[in-house]
Amino acid sequence: xxxxxxxxxxxxxxxxxxVQEQVDEVxxxxxxxxxxxxxxxxxxxxSLAVGELWYRKGQEKFYLSIAFGFAEVLPDRVTILxxxxxxxxxxxxxxxxxxxxxxxxxxxxxKSDIDYERARVALLKSLMRxxxxxxxxxxARVGELKRMRDTGRG
Ligand code: ATP
Numbered sequence: 001x002x003x004x005x006x007x008x009x010x011x012x013x014x015x016x017x018x019v020q021e022q023v024d025e026v027x028x029x030x031x032x033x034x035x036x037x038x039x040x041x042x043x044x045x046x047s048l049a050v051g052e053l054w055y056r057k058g059q060e061k062f063y064l065s066i067a068f069g070f071a072e073v074l075p076d077r078v079t080i081l082x083x084x085x086x087x088x089x090x091x092x093x094x095x096x097x098x099x100x101x102x103x104x105x106x107x108x109x110x111k112s113d114i115d116y117e118r119a120r121v122a123l124l125k126s127l128m129r130x131x132x133x134x135x136x137x138x139x140a141r142v143g144e145l146k147r148m149r150d151t152g153r154g
Contacts, residue, residue, distance in 0.1 A: 003040040004076035009055055011064065011080040018064070018085050025056040026078050028071050037073050044073045048082060050124045052132050063088040065132040067125055084125070091133035100126035 009026055011019035026037045029051020050067040068083035103123035106114050 005039055006076070007037065007039050008077045009080075010078070011053075011066075011082060011085055013069075013082050013085050018087065019055070019062075019080075021055070021057065023055040023057050027054050028078075028080070029053055029066055030071065037078055040075050041073050043075065046071045046073070048080070050121065050128050052128060053080070053085075063132050063135040065091060065125075065129045067128070086129065086132075088132045088135045091129045093130065093133050096126045096129035096133065100130065 006022045006024065007026060009019055009021050009023045010017070024039070028035055028037065028046065029049050030046040031049045032046070034051065035046070048066055048069045048071055051065075053064045053066045054061050056062075065086050065088070066080070066082045066084065069081045071081075072079045099122055103119045103126060106119040107116065107123065
């Protein structure tokens with residue numbers, strides 16, 4: 001059987017379909033570490049961590065922030081069922097910075113009535129969103145502009 005030349009990539013969250021495209025390569029933040037997928041990859045199922053996912057179409061790479069869920073890899077198809085996923089250009093930087101500040105404040109409190117695991121995950125997600133949003137060349141404020149538009153302040 002001939003090897004597939006592309007991958008059909010689908011990325012969905014419980015709310016919506018985020019990506020449905022034919023791509024050449026994907027890198028996935030698995031809970032055991034990042035792994036790359038090219039057409040013809042051995043089938044596998046992996047759980048997802050909080051991390052950056054990118055896919056490549058020709059020379060161009062596209063970045064998303066991903067958190068939790070599963071990836072199913074087949075030789076000609078990658079399906080990502082993520083609990084959270086945002087494209088780099090949709091990330092609201094101001095919101096991520098505020099979430100980072102809140103999480104840092106919680107984690108620095110010596111009191112014991114704090115859910116540290118929750119604060120740790122919130123910090124991780126905010127750091128990942130900030131990292132991924134920085135991938136948008138010159139467009140790092142797009143998410144913020146979208147929010148201003150949505151709230152009628154833009
Ligand atoms: P916050 O404390 O800022 O509300 P959160 O950690 O409570 O963040 P999540 O549970 O991670 O939010 O996500 C809830 C929804 O909001 C998801 O649909 C997620 O994609 C979206 N979201 C969260 N933060 C951002 C962001 N900075 N930019 C764009 N979308 C975001």
